[in-house]
Amino acid sequence: MSLILYxxxxxxxxxxxxxDPARVTMYVCGPTVYSYAHIGNARPAVVFxxxxxxxxxxxxxxxxxxxxxxxxxxxxxxxxxxxxxxATVTDKFAAIYRADMSALGVLTPTLEPHATAHVAQIxxxxxxxxxxxxxxxxxxxxxxxxxxxxxxxxxxxxNMDDMIAGARVEVAPYKKDPxxxxxxxxxxxxxxxxxxxxxxxxxxxxxxxSSMIETHLGKTIDIHGGGHDLIFPHHENEMAQGMCAHDxxxxxxxxxxxxxxxxxxxxxxxxxxNIALIHDLLKDTPGEALRWALLSAHxxxxxxxxxxxxxxxxxxxxxxxxxxxxxxxxxxxxxxATQPSEKFLAALxxxxxxxxxxxxxxxxxxxxxxxAEADHxxxxxxxxxxxxxxxxxxxxQMSPDAWFAGTLAVAVNKALVDKLVADRTVARKxxxxxxxxKIRQELDKFGVIVEDGPNGPTWRVK
RNA sequence: GGCCGGAUGGCGGAGUGGCCACGCUCAGGAUUGCAAAUCCUGCUACGCCGGUUCGAUUCCGGCUCCGGCCUCCA
Numbered sequence: 001m002s003l004i005l006y007x008x009x010x011x012x013x014x015x016x017x018x019x020d021p022a023r024v025t026m027y028v029c030g031p032t033v034y035s036y037a038h039i040g041n042a043r044p045a046v047v048f049x050x051x052x053x054x055x056x057x058x059x060x061x062x063x064x065x066x067x068x069x070x071x072x073x074x075x076x077x078x079x080x081x082x083x084x085x086x087a088t089v090t091d092k093f094a095a096i097y098r099a100d101m102s103a104l105g106v107l108t109p110t111l112e113p114h115a116t117a118h119v120a121q122i123x124x125x126x127x128x129x130x131x132x133x134x135x136x137x138x139x140x141x142x143x144x145x146x147x148x149x150x151x152x153x154x155x156x157x158x159n160m161d162d163m164i165a166g167a168r169v170e171v172a173p174y175k176k177d178p179x180x181x182x183x184x185x186x187x188x189x190x191x192x193x194x195x196x197x198x199x200x201x202x203x204x205x206x207x208x209x210s211s212m213i214e215t216h217l218g219k220t221i222d223i224h225g226g227g228h229d230l231i232f233p234h235h236e237n238e239m240a241q242g243m244c245a246h247d248x249x250x251x252x253x254x255x256x257x258x259x260x261x262x263x264x265x266x267x268x269x270x271x272x273x274n275i276a277l278i279h280d281l282l283k284d285t286p287g288e289a290l291r292w293a294l295l296s297a298h299x300x301x302x303x304x305x306x307x308x309x310x311x312x313x314x315x316x317x318x319x320x321x322x323x324x325x326x327x328x329x330x331x332x333x334x335x336x337a338t339q340p341s342e343k344f345l346a347a348l349x350x351x352x353x354x355x356x357x358x359x360x361x362x363x364x365x366x367x368x369x370x371x372a373e374a375d376h377x378x379x380x381x382x383x384x385x386x387x388x389x390x391x392x393x394x395x396x397q398m399s400p401d402a403w404f405a406g407t408l409a410v411a412v413n414k415a416l417v418d419k420l421v422a423d424r425t426v427a428r429k430x431x432x433x434x435x436x437x438k439i440r441q442e443l444d445k446f447g448v449i450v451e452d453g454p455n456g457p458t459w460r461v462k
Numbered sequence: 463g464g465c466c467g468g469a470u471g472g473c474g475g476a477g478u479g480g481c482c483a484c485g486c487u488c489a490g491g492a493u494u495g496c497a498a499a500u501c502c503u504g505c506u507a508c509g510c511c512g513g514u515u516c517g518a519u520u521c522c523g524g525c526u527c528c529g530g531c532c533u534c535c536a
Contacts, residue, residue, distance in 0.1 A: 011466095029536075030536090031536080032534090032535085037536090038536090040535095040536060041535095041536050042536085043536060045536085072534085073534080074534070156465075156466090156531080157465060157466075158466095158531090158532070159464090226536065227535080227536030228467090228530070228531080228536080230535080230536070231466090232465090232531060232532065233532085234535090257536090259468095259530090260529085261536080265528070266529075267529075267530065267535090268536090269536095271534090293474090296474065296485085297474080297476090300467090301467090301475085302467080302468070302529070302530080303474090303475095306473095308473065308474080308486090308487095309473090309474060311486080312486045313474090313485090313486090315485085315486060315487090316474095316484095316485050316486065319486095319499095322500090326499095326500095353477095355475055355476045355477095355483095355484075355485090356476060356483085358475095358476095358485075359475095359476075359483065359484035359485075362484060363484080369499095369500060369501080370500095428495080431495075433495055436495085437495095437497085440496090449497090449498060449499095450497085451498045451499055452494080452497080452498075452499090453498090453499075458499095460498095
């Protein structure tokens with residue numbers, strides 16, 4: 001089986017073959033760090049994390065870069081509001097972003113380049129674009145000349161006439177063509193800026209990514225990913241810059257875009273106010289449950305976020321963890337990850353079909369429940385496959401004990417729960433069921449459920 | 463206006479020209495001191511209208527509705 005990926009550029013599923021299997025390159029547009037990230041921001045991070053895991057399993061070397069945009073007017077605004085340097089804002093929110101991603105089981109990318117560390121390279125790339133006749137300086141700005149690149153519009157499937165007809169293109173006196181976009185813009189003395197041949201200023205958004213890709217990954221990368229809303233103008237512009245700087249070399253061999261997370265059927269966005277911050281969600285939901293919810297729909301489909309979705313995800317994982325717990329009880333130790341099941345791999349290989357992959361996880365769990373308790377070989381085998389499959393998806397990585405105790409309110413003393421459960425066991429031995437039920441009701445107040453199994457009682461958080 | 467997606471059972475969500483997705487929820491049964499967990503059964507799904515076909519949720523045509531991009535945006 002080979003890996004099949006949908007390519008936005010060709011609008012088809014294609015077999016994926018990297019240019020160099022020893023160095024597969026992937027770049028995904030990361031966050032602009034000026035405030036807390038919402039769960040919609042997490043979708044690309046989680047989706048491409050799954051792809052990163054798949055690539056690592058398959059190829060000898062994978063270089064995955066996810067940038068941190070730390071030059072941006074919104075950052076400037078936030079810093080000015082608090083009267084602090086922009087680094088204070090960006091350092092804070094970059095750290096929070098990393099913590100959020102970690103909680104969602106997202107692996108650290110190979111590289112996390114910061115725009116501020118690449119200003120020299122950005123200036124160099126802009127200078128080369130000017131030299132090649134694809135950009136021009138005007139009134140302290142440098143603009144990319146869209147008409148100079150015949151291939152403009154191929155990614156987003158739009159042509160210049162349509163865009164101008166849309167009449168939403170910013171008109172500025174220094175633009176030679178209304179579609180030209182900014183590579184460098186001047187900074188007033190109160191704004192952050194860097195010296196350049198065109199005066200003190202700061203880079204435009206699109207050039208940052210092109211430059212960081214060139215610096216770390218090369219002229220042509222295998223996979224470029226990001227949210228669907230980045231296709232135009234961001235990725236279209238990135239591609240134009242990269243191809244023009246490199247005499248037409250392919251910029252990205254495969255373009256991938258995830259669909260949106262919606263809330264009440266509308267795109268989650270700060271301006272609409274329909275957002276759920278990862279930071280807040282993690283307060284009462286395990287990261288794996290959020291991750292499961294994010295992967296519950298195919299990555300190119302829209303996904304409507306709701307409390308109900310999170311609840312369903314949590315309960316589904318409960319059942320999978322219970323299967324792992326059962327294996328552990330029967331064979332006497334936690335199963336170790338072996339190999340993901342073939343069906344599971346086949347599902348992910350087909351353009352990262354996570355819903356089918358997740359169905360396979362359930363199938364393995366069902367097989368565990370239906371396997372004879374004495375068949376330790378089979379149980380260990382199934383448990384190992386479940387664990388290994390979960391690993392590729394980035395779930396089922398906790399011990400069942402930790403999972404079931406995970407959301408226990410901090411205020412509740414774990415030792416107290418254990419004591420109450422022990423007291424209840426004594427009551428049951430004495431056949432004092434009234435007392436036993438009373439204790440159970442007590443535990444229920446903490447959200448704790450006691451289950452009487454063949455090997456004594458266990459408890460978990462609802 | 464231009465470009466691009468989507469419409470599946472109580473909910474989430476795959477997929478397919480004819481047969482079971484899968485998960486969650488709910489109901490009934492088995493089991494249990496009672497529960498929970500587990501097992502069994504059920505809740506007669508595929509936006510509308512035509513067409514092709516022995517047969518369409520799946521292909522073709524038309525329609526309606528919803529969403530996204532065209533401006534910072536994952």
